[in-house]
Amino acid sequence: MSFAGHNLDCIRGDRLVFSGLDFAAEPGHALILEGPNGSGKSSLLRVAAGLLRQAAGTLTWNGENVGGDPDAHRARLHYVGHLDAVKPVFTVAENVRFWAGLRGQDDLDAAAGNALETFGISHLADIPGRMLSAGQKRRANLARIVAAPAPLWLLDEPTNSLDVATTAVVRDLIIKHCEEGGVVMMATHVPLDIPGEDVLRLKGTQPVAVDLDEAV
Amino acid sequence: MTGLGGLIVRDVQLAFRQGGAAFLAVMFFLLTVTLFPLGVGPELTILARISTGVLFVAALFASMLSLDRLFQADYEDGSLELLVLSPLPLPLVVLAKCTAHWLSTGVPLIIAAPVLALLMNMDEPGYPVLMLSMLLATPCLSLIGAIGAGLTVGIRRGGVLLPLLVLPLFIPVLIFAVGAVEAAINGLGPRPHLLVLAALLMGALALCPVASAAALRLAME
Numbered sequence: 001m002s003f004a005g006h007n008l009d010c011i012r013g014d015r016l017v018f019s020g021l022d023f024a025a026e027p028g029h030a031l032i033l034e035g036p037n038g039s040g041k042s043s044l045l046r047v048a049a050g051l052l053r054q055a056a057g058t059l060t061w062n063g064e065n066v067g068g069d070p071d072a073h074r075a076r077l078h079y080v081g082h083l084d085a086v087k088p089v090f091t092v093a094e095n096v097r098f099w100a101g102l103r104g105q106d107d108l109d110a111a112a113g114n115a116l117e118t119f120g121i122s123h124l125a126d127i128p129g130r131m132l133s134a135g136q137k138r139r140a141n142l143a144r145i146v147a148a149p150a151p152l153w154l155l156d157e158p159t160n161s162l163d164v165a166t167t168a169v170v171r172d173l174i175i176k177h178c179e180e181g182g183v184v185m186m187a188t189h190v191p192l193d194i195p196g197e198d199v200l201r202l203k204g205t206q207p208v209a210v211d212l213d214e215a216v
Numbered sequence: 217m218t219g220l221g222g223l224i225v226r227d228v229q230l231a232f233r234q235g236g237a238a239f240l241a242v243m244f245f246l247l248t249v250t251l252f253p254l255g256v257g258p259e260l261t262i263l264a265r266i267s268t269g270v271l272f273v274a275a276l277f278a279s280m281l282s283l284d285r286l287f288q289a290d291y292e293d294g295s296l297e298l299l300v301l302s303p304l305p306l307p308l309v310v311l312a313k314c315t316a317h318w319l320s321t322g323v324p325l326i327i328a329a330p331v332l333a334l335l336m337n338m339d340e341p342g343y344p345v346l347m348l349s350m351l352l353a354t355p356c357l358s359l360i361g362a363i364g365a366g367l368t369v370g371i372r373r374g375g376v377l378l379p380l381l382v383l384p385l386f387i388p389v390l391i392f393a394v395g396a397v398e399a400a401i402n403g404l405g406p407r408p409h410l411l412v413l414a415a416l417l418m419g420a421l422a423l424c425p426v427a428s429a430a431a432l433r434l435a436m437e
Contacts, residue, residue: 049301051436075303083294089233090226101222102302 008057030184030194035202041187049079077152084141088130100147115147134161155186220312227316241321248274267336268397279357284375286365307425322354345400352413353393359424366431
């Protein structure tokens with residue numbers, strides 16, 4: 001398993017976010033995206049997930065073009081973005097169970113119970129989402145990626161608003177996922193020191209006017 | 217429940233738990249129709265004459281009420297990104313959401329319709345056809361509305377733009393739904409109108425989820 005991008009260009013509005021970008025995320029080596037605010041870390045993760053179309057370049061999984069079978073690509077990835085996707089009227093357990101069920105998980109109660117246990121929020125299982133703090137919401141969101149296993153994790157600042165202990169839990173999970181041969185791509189400002197991590201530094205382009213026709 | 221079934225159950229539960237969408241749609245339907253006898257006057261023949269049109273236009277606005285939340289709520293809390301990224305094909309996800317919308321607003325309207333028809337002094341032969349054409353028309357409203365909801369997701373004040381986009385598309389549904397009931401009341405066969413309505417529903421089932429999914433993908437960028 002390996003996930004790679006070749007010669008990627010990303011344009012948002014009329015701004016060139018990055019161009020000619022190559023990356024390779026190998027199993028066992030978490031790929032950490034570093035760079036100042038606005039340098040394109042989130043955009044790169046959205047491109048990798050298929051939420052944002054790249055202006056040029058290709059993404060490959062085991063050497064095969066991802067664009068050829070987008071359904072299979074979505075089935076193999078977990079994306080954690082800035083928003084937590086926790087429904088205020090559903091309990092924590094219901095939230096996690098729904099996302100696991102959507103990805104075809106069978107034994108939802110066990111999967112969700114185990115995931116909540118991992119993040120130490122079993123006691124919140126029956127609490128509705130609107131009562132949660134920001135950190136608890138983030139934990140409920142991260143619990144969903146534990147509840148339904150997928151090989152590729154695309155994490156955008158996963159440790160935002162988490163306390164020190166839970167940040168360590170996230171670190172351990174990433175290490176475990178890497179050891180099991182999973183692929184992790186993560187944007188973070190908090191140094192997590194994952195053993196064997198690769199770092200991709202995004203410089204961030206100056207805002208320049210792009211001739212869209214030429215770039216595409 | 218897994219996959220699409222789970223999504224339908226979730227959306228119906230959400231509709232009932234946050235603000236009772238079904239209750240709101242029916243109340244709106246009821247109040248709008250009640251205004252007509254007050255506005256037009258209690259002339260029974262006039263009420264009977266306009267009853268079909270009033271019922272369908274009111275039902276149309278009532279199902280419109282909750283359409284702007286079809287994707288907007290999921291967009292705002294990040295759920296829409298995850299739904300787009302789910303392994304299920306996006307048009308099927310849209311279809312599941314439309315089904316849930318129909319179950320939570322369309323079905324209550326169908327149930328309320330004959331009671332309100334009584335209020336409007338509708339002629340007796342119209343009732344069974346009214347139910348049948350409501351049954352065919354309300355899913356069309358959810359499906360066609362999903363295109364507008366997809367196009368306006370993420371736009372501020374999109375709820376105002378949505379009716380402008382969608383109401384013109386509802387015209388054929390309105391014409392044939394009203395036509396069927398009028399035909400039955402006038403002793404003509406409602407069958408041709410109902411068949412056209414069924415054809416509209418089939419067309420909407422096939423095309424609208426795909427169009428709405430394309431609009432949602434654009435909204436993600």
